Amino acid sequence: MEEHDKILSVRGLDIAFRTTAGSVHAIRGIDFDLYRGETVAIVGESGSGKSVTMKAAMGILASNASVKGGTILFSYTHADGSPETVDILKKDKKWIRRHINGKRMAMIFQDPMTSLDPTMTIGRQVMEGMIWHFKVTKEEAYRRSLKLLQEVGIVDAEKRMKNYPHQLSGGMRQRVVIAIALSCNPDLLICDEPTTALDVTIQAMILELIRRIQRERGISVIYITHDLGVVAKVADYIDVMYAGRIVEKGTANEIFYDPRHPYTWGLLSAMPDLDTEDERLYTIPGSPPNLLYEKPGDAFAPRNPYALKIDDRLGPPMFRITDTHYAATWLLDPRAPKVDMPPELRARIARMKKEAGLIAGNE
């Protein structure tokens, strides 16, 4: 597909936070792209910086954040159809609020209980964005909000318009948050751990809802999550983040069936699986690095059973595996020894492929 279908292009993003303990270097050089209609999942443990990246794109970083470098190019079309590309990092907050937030990029957050204003009715919260951006009349806004609530699957929407957030269940609240996000017809929807705070049964419903909306409206979606199960259901492309960097990126198939970075191996191995014959649950040893400190070399080395000596000195560049699959590990250097993924993981992937093949075969 052509270049102009690219919506978001992040290059060399570098962000640090001023905290009382010192400067936390949270994002250490990130590149990634998003094209129209795609679903990208950004995966990583807590503290890897996944939320920060997207908050930078939305212009809602905390006040103690300082962007040290990089560009975030966002492409959209004006009302008259003319295309436009801006570097969000170069725009001031007011401009971003006026032109990007809600209107072109929207975000939904993890905990719907705290995301909604407890003292404002649902109706008003859904209508607020429309009135703010498009100056529609209250009646028009009411009509549209009603339709939105129905679109996200809330029955007796009229009654709910007058309710307050605490009167709704968790799943309903998240639907409302989605409705709010869609209220100004954005091109990009960012979902920050949208299902983590919900029951498992509701999780599936919400994911299905987002997928349906994406198809119907043709919007692009970015998922931020640590849950590979979620990723498997929804993502076209996956970016694995660790310690403020992307360590592996590829299509969903590539990441799940042919992972190359030891961290990805760890993540996949740690997913509990009913068919696992191992007696122990695998976890990645150690804990994520404290981003207060700058250490040379590969940030994952201290926890990497396949670490090379060079990992202590020099951080690996991105190595190309296929046109769409890249990983940042010295293991992919031609001079590195041939290291294969752990046998348990290989067995599991073989199982997964067989199941997928079976399912695909049973049409």
Added chain:
Amino acid sequence: MKASAQQAAAPVTDGTVFYPDDFELKNNADEIRIDSNFAAQSFWKEARIRFCRKKSAVFGLAMVLLITLLAIFGPGMNSYTYSGQDLSRKNFAPRVPVLEDIGILDGGENISTTTGSKKLNYYQLKKLDNVYYWFGSDTFGRDIWTRTWSGAQVSLIIAVAAALIDMVIGMSYGLISGYFGGRVDSAMQRFLEVANGIPRLVIVTLLLLVLSPGMLTIIFALMLTEWIGMSRIARAEMLKLKEQEFVLASRTLGAGSFFIIFREVLPNIIGPVITQVMFSIPTAIFTEAFLSFVGLGIPVPQCSLGSLISEGFNSFTTHPYQIVPPIVVMALLMLSFNLVADGLREALDPKLKEM
């Protein structure tokens, strides 16, 4: 994702030095299990650092210490006593040995009369060259410096005693109420709500009418009113900690209720409790001063900051210097305790979201 703008598809070759053993496995199976990322720092050490970082809190602490020291040693610094009167030397302005040579605090004061203001210096008028009253003298010829610091002594003793007794009573009440829960808690809280409904002012006034005024009575009156705040804090903390595992562990080991309350939970709530004590001291100082002003305070000849202010009030348009020292000391004292308490609260319970 399309490959178009992707760079770094080949290994780095721009002058990076590679060593021969770079690409060997580290075989670090033992190292990786050690979690060394986050150095454990003792809670108190961190709290102390946070406290010291707050300049206002440090200032407050310094002031408190300074005033306490002066309260202890101040009266002894000159030869006057707090009750020794000398009517021939009443209403003298402040005179300090070294400063008078520069022209300030030289014993002179401006008296405004019907014909305009006049500068008078009683020391010169009465030819008292070697007499110094550092803060001046009052209407009975008593030295204000000595009286101020004796008064500070009394005020501090009353306030700290009241605060500490409150701490014991309030804390016990709150801890017991919170621990036992259920009906006991309900009943105790109802009682507390009723007690809270009676204005502090009323209780204190009535008490002091019935009992004879004096240091003990005032402490008693203060005690009756401040324990409510402390008990609320203690109860809230208890409710938070009650369900934690160390309590459960203790119980399964057979510890009795009171053991758990006072030996297990109590040490963990010292932080908020101390903060509350720090906050209640200024309230106690204020209440005592207020009582003195109203006439229910320390009986003469003993003095407290409040009674000094009350006395000085009568002549504050003619001899303002008489009321200034006790007011400044009291205001500084209250301000400092508040600053310290503020600093403590933030140090022990930082709420800032940092990312």
Added chain:
Amino acid sequence: MKKYALRRILLSLFTLLVILLVLFVLMQLMPGSPFNDEKLNAEQKANLYAKYGLDQPIFVQFFRYVGNMLTGDFGVSYNISKNTPISQLIQTRLPISIAIGGMAVALGTLVGLVLGIIAAIWHDTVADTVATVISVIGVSVPSYVFALALSYSFGFRLRWFPMLFTAKQIFASSVLPSVSLSMFTMASIARFTRSEMLEVLGSDYMLLAESKGISGPALIFRHALRNALIPIITVLAPLIVDLMTGSLVVEKIFSIPGVGSLLVTAIQSNDYNVVISLSFIYSAMYIGIMLAVDILYGIIDPRIRLAKEENA
């Protein structure tokens, strides 16, 4: 909501009763008898006692007492103004105290809110430091110190405002007392507003609102303030009480003929009747205000006003 209000009302009434009991007991302990005995002989005394039911058993006396207090019959003063009905003494003074107190509350709350909001929005800047310093001073320094300072500087030295209260210059002479009284309220509210606002400003729903594109005053007023202000009502009741305390001394300093200075005089002249009656009035006011605030809070906060309904 209704249950909540009912419970609060019942509790308040019960508290009032307890207070009356305490006051009644104290009355019995006070030396002297309710009437000026010097001029009465035994027969007249007996008659008066019978008339006022003082020869009845204690319980009956108590009920009478309660009835009297609640209807405004407080008995007579001994020492301040012999045999004058206390209600008469209070009548002219109460409005003045309430007026000045009311001004102080209004002034303090308004200025306090503004200071707190400024400190929160521009937190960790100079504006915040200044506002915080003012607040800490306002909270630490007693109202009568302010009264003295203001009285001395603006009243005595600069002569901008009269030093004593006069009915002829009601407005001008109320300024200094109201300002002195309002300092504590202002400082407390400023601190509280700042911390509540800071907490609200850091909340998730603020982030969501920003991600919707809302910015500027709309963001602050529509989302932050509404949530921050609700708890502020809860501190209002104790603050008003502190105001009542402060008013005693402030009234004395500025010679305001209000209820506060009456109480001070009564204490100093051992006029127990007046002290007890005024204590009752203060208690009743306090309980009333607390009740009003509780119910108001229940109405304003939708989480209390509307219970969780059945949902899918």
